[in-house]
Amino acid sequence: MLTTHRKQQILSILKRQGQVIAKEVSAAMSVSEDTIRRDLREMAQEGLLQRVHGGALPASPAVADxxxxxxxxxxxxxxxxxxxxxxxxxxxxxxxxxxxxxxxxxxxxxxxxxxxxxxxxxxxxxxxxxxxxxxxxxxxxxxxxxxxxxxxxxxxxxxxxxxxxxxxxxxxxxxxxxxxxxxxxxxxxxxxxxxxxxxxxxxxxxxxxxxxxxxxxxxxxxxxxxxxxxxxxxxxxxxxxxxxxxxxxxx
CATH class of the missing domain: 3.40.50.10470 (Translation initiation factor eif-2b; domain 2)
Structure with missing residues (x-):
């Protein structure tokens, strides 16, 4: 699965469930947890989510000036x-x-x-x-x-x-x-x-x-x-x- 596709799937899960659990997502996508964690790091840097222990939560949009x-x-x-x-x-x-x-x-x-x-x-x-x-x-x-x-x-x-x-x-x-x-x-x-x-x-x-x-x-x-x-x-x-x-x- 391409990185872009994985990230879209992660955002979809986040919207639907309100959280992403790295272990569950890695199993569902048949990729390593390290791969998912890297995706989450990159998405957090883009402001798309907030990383927490074991996964991620939706990022607040209320962080602008x-x-x-x-x-x-x-x-x-x-x-x-x-x-x-x-x-x-x-x-x-x-x-x-x-x-x-x-x-x-x-x-x-x-x-x-x-x-x-x-x-x-x-x-x-x-x-x-x-x-x-x-x-x-x-x-x-x-x-x-x-x-x-x-x-x-x-x-x-x-x-x-x-x-x-x-x-x-x-x-x-x-x-x-x-x-x-x-x-x-x-x-x-x-x-x-x-x-x-x-x-x-x-x-x-x-x-x-x-x-x-x-x-x-x-x-x-x-x-x-x-x-x-x-x-x-x-x-x-x-x-x-x-x-x-x-x-x-x-x-």
């Missing part, structure tokens, strides 16, 4: 942002992640709501500039330009001093096998620190992030309380999370 990501599923992100904003209660301390979906949360917080928003994103802080009753705590650090957020040791130290009610987390991938993942090592550490600083973590996940994975783990699914996704998301994609007792809100 901030401007490009704003063009991905904009209507879905607006709906998710609106639903998340409704969950913010008066007097709460809420940590709001950076990213394009979190930006929609900030835009839909009522102007008269009195609460505290903690964020490491200057973009989010600017969205809240006209919310006179919102106290904004902006966490500083080294600017990670890809997501326009602060990262680094000083940011993590500041986050450790906060005890928030809720953390609205943005990720590039959420998968029953790998949990919550993102595309940068330092950004993963910041998200993990913010999750540990809140009583509950709710994940903002537009449909393209479901059943997808990125290189760096944030937290396992056992550490989150809820997921907000688009109404159009396939129920079969959401079922594994509901079985784990995670509250899934379809916005």
């Amino acid at each position: 901030f401007t490009q990501r704003e063009q991905i599923a904009p209507e879905g992100k607006v709906a998710i942002g609106r639903a998340a904003a409704k969950m913010v209660q008066p007097g709460q301390v809420v940590i709001l992640d950076g990213g394009t979906t979190a930006r929609q949360v900030a835009r839909h917080i009522p102007l008269d709501l009195k609460a505290t928003i903690v964020t490491h994103s200057p973009t989010i802080a600017l969205e809240l500039i006209d919310h006179q009753n919102i106290e904004v705590i902006l966490i500083g650090g080294r600017l990670f330009r890809h997501s326009v957020v602060a990262v680094g040791a000083s940011a993590i130290e500041t986050i450790a001093q906060i005890h928030a009610d809720t953390f609205f987390m943005g990720v590039t991938g959420i998968h029953p096998k790998t949990g919550l993942t993102t595309g940068d090592y330092e950004e993963a550490a910041i998200k993990r620190a913010m999750s540990h600083a809140a009583a509950e973590t709710i994940v903002l996940a537009s449909a393209e992030k479901l059943n997808a994975a990125s290189p760096y783990a944030v937290v396992p699914l056992s550490e989150i309380s809820g997921i907000i996704t688009e109404r159009s998301a396939e129920k079969t994609l959401l079922r594994p999370y509901e079985k784990l007792g995670i509250t899934v809100t379809r916005a």
